[in-house]
Amino acid sequence: MAGQNLISLDDALNHLLDRATPVTRAEAVNLTECLGRILAENHYVPADVPPADNSAVDGYAVYHSDVRDGEALTVSDRVPAGTAPAPLQPGTAVRIFTGSEIPEGADAVVMQERVERTGDSIVINATVSSGQNIRQRGQDLTKGALALARGTRIRPQEMGLLASTGINRVPVLAKLKVAILTTGDELVDPGQPLAPGQIYNTNRYTLLGLLAEAGCDVTLCESLEDTRDATRQTLARAAAEADLIITSGGVSVGEEDHVRAALEESGKLSLWRLAIKPGKPLAFGEVAGTPVIGLPGNPASVLVTFMVVALPYIRKRQGRSDVALTGERLPAAFEITETSVRREFVRARKENAGSEVQVAAFPNQSSGVMSSACWASGLAIVPENTQVARGDLVTFYSFNELLS
Incomplete structure (x- = not known):
C-alpha cells in the first residue's frame, strides 16, 4: 500500500x-495473416532446414583432395539452384550457385573469384578444405527440434522461420x-x-x-x-x-x-x-x-x-510469453524537486547532449495535455518519494518497447 x-x-x-x-480459444490462420498473433501451441520442426547440404556461394563444387596446386580440373556438370544434382564424377568440378544442392561426392565449394576457367577446365588458386562454403543439412533447424514456443508473439522473423519449415497454416490464440x-x-x-x-x-x-x-x-x-x-x-x-x-x-x-x-x-x-x-x-x-x-x-x-x-x-x-520490459538507465535533463507518494510517469524523450544521451521532459506534464505524448518518445519513471536532479539516472521506457 x-x-x-x-x-x-x-x-x-x-x-x-x-x-x-x-x-x-484458438484458430488456424494463413501464414500471411499471422503477424502479431500469439502462437497457440509449440511448433516443432517437421524436417531439417535446409533439407540438404547447399552452396553458400557461387563457385565450383569439388572433392577437396582432388585439388592440387596448378593442376586443372574438368568441369563435368552445372547445377542451378532448384535442380537435383547428379553425383560428382571423381577428379572433376561442378559449376554451382548459391543455394544449389551439393552433389554427392563433393565436400567443398570454391568461390568463383578464386578460380581461373579456360573452356571446360579450371585451375583453383586457393587452399581448399572439407566443408568449405557449404551450408550443412539442418544447419538452421533439425527435425523434431522446438522452433517456437507457445505464447510467442509472431513477428516478421517468426513468419520467415515458419515459412522455412513449410508451414502455411499457423495455430494462433x-x-x-x-x-x-x-x-x-x-x-x-x-x-x-x-x-x-x-x-x-x-x-x-x-x-x-x-x-x-x-x-x-x-x-x-x-x-x-x-x-x-x-x-x-x-x-x-x-x-x-x-x-x-x-x-x-x-x-x-x-x-x-x-x-x-x-x-x-x-x-x-x-x-x-x-x-x-x-x-x-x-x-x-x-x-x-x-x-x-x-x-x-x-x-x-x-x-x-x-x-x-x-x-x-x-x-x-493474450497468453503472451514475452512481456518483460528492460528500459534504459539514462541521465535526466529535468528535475523533480517535490517528492510524492505517487510514482510519476513523465512524458519524455531522448536527446543528444554532446556525446551523451539524456532524457528530456515535456515542460507541461498536465494530464490533459495530449501534445506532450506526441512530442515524447517514451516515459521516464520517477519512483515514489524521490527527487530528481539534473544528471541523475532515471529509467526510460520507449513507447516502441511499451507497445511491442
Missing part, C-alpha cells in the same frame, strides 16, 4: 495479473475481444461542430489505436450517457459481448462519475485509486464475470495508464 488510501502500482499490477486468465466505453455528455465525435461546453472525444481514438497496436479486436465502441441506469445497462451489454471492458472517465468522485458506482452496485469493484501520476482514479472490477478496467478521463492519463496498467494485463490475457 502507498498511503493516502492509494494502492501502490506494484500491488495493483499483482492484483490484476493474478486475475488475468489467458484466452484458450483468438484475439482478445475488448469493448471501449467512453463517458461524458460533453464529448462529440470529430467532424461534428462543437456547441458551448463540448469537447472532442479524444480517448475513444487513443484507445482504438492502442488496442489495435496490442492486437485486440474491438467488438463494441460507444459513449456512455451520464446516468446511472444507462451506465449499468451498457456495461451489462458490453459484458455479454467482450472478454474485457475498458472505460475512460467516470471513476473519480464527482456526482456524474457513474462507472465506479455502477460497478459497486451491479458488479464488483476490487481496486480503486492508484498511487501513480498521472492516473490516480483508476478502477478494476467486473460485471457479469467480465473484467472491467476503468481508466481516468484525462487524455494523457488514459495513454499512460493503458500502457502501464492495462497493457500488462492484456498481454497476460
Whole structure:
C-alpha cells in the first residue's frame, strides 16, 4: 500500500495479473495473416532446414583432395539452384550457385573469384578444405527440434522461420475481444461542430489505436450517457459481448462519475485509486464475470495508464510469453524537486547532449495535455518519494518497447 488510501502500482499490477486468465480459444490462420498473433501451441520442426547440404556461394563444387596446386580440373556438370544434382564424377568440378544442392561426392565449394576457367577446365588458386562454403543439412533447424514456443508473439522473423519449415497454416490464440466505453455528455465525435461546453472525444481514438497496436479486436465502441441506469445497462451489454471492458472517465468522485458506482452496485469493484501520476482514479472490477478496467478521463492519463496498467494485463490475457520490459538507465535533463507518494510517469524523450544521451521532459506534464505524448518518445519513471536532479539516472521506457 502507498498511503493516502492509494494502492501502490506494484500491488495493483499483482492484483490484476493474478486475475488475468489467458484466452484458450484458438484458430488456424494463413501464414500471411499471422503477424502479431500469439502462437497457440509449440511448433516443432517437421524436417531439417535446409533439407540438404547447399552452396553458400557461387563457385565450383569439388572433392577437396582432388585439388592440387596448378593442376586443372574438368568441369563435368552445372547445377542451378532448384535442380537435383547428379553425383560428382571423381577428379572433376561442378559449376554451382548459391543455394544449389551439393552433389554427392563433393565436400567443398570454391568461390568463383578464386578460380581461373579456360573452356571446360579450371585451375583453383586457393587452399581448399572439407566443408568449405557449404551450408550443412539442418544447419538452421533439425527435425523434431522446438522452433517456437507457445505464447510467442509472431513477428516478421517468426513468419520467415515458419515459412522455412513449410508451414502455411499457423495455430494462433483468438484475439482478445475488448469493448471501449467512453463517458461524458460533453464529448462529440470529430467532424461534428462543437456547441458551448463540448469537447472532442479524444480517448475513444487513443484507445482504438492502442488496442489495435496490442492486437485486440474491438467488438463494441460507444459513449456512455451520464446516468446511472444507462451506465449499468451498457456495461451489462458490453459484458455479454467482450472478454474485457475498458472505460475512460467516470471513476473519480464527482456526482456524474457513474462507472465506479455502477460497478459497486451491479458488479464488483476490487481496486480503486492508484498511487501513480498521472492516473490516480483508476478502477478494476467486473460485471457479469467480465473484467472491467476503468481508466481516468484525462487524455494523457488514459495513454499512460493503458500502457502501464492495462497493457500488462492484456498481454497476460493474450497468453503472451514475452512481456518483460528492460528500459534504459539514462541521465535526466529535468528535475523533480517535490517528492510524492505517487510514482510519476513523465512524458519524455531522448536527446543528444554532446556525446551523451539524456532524457528530456515535456515542460507541461498536465494530464490533459495530449501534445506532450506526441512530442515524447517514451516515459521516464520517477519512483515514489524521490527527487530528481539534473544528471541523475532515471529509467526510460520507449513507447516502441511499451507497445511491442
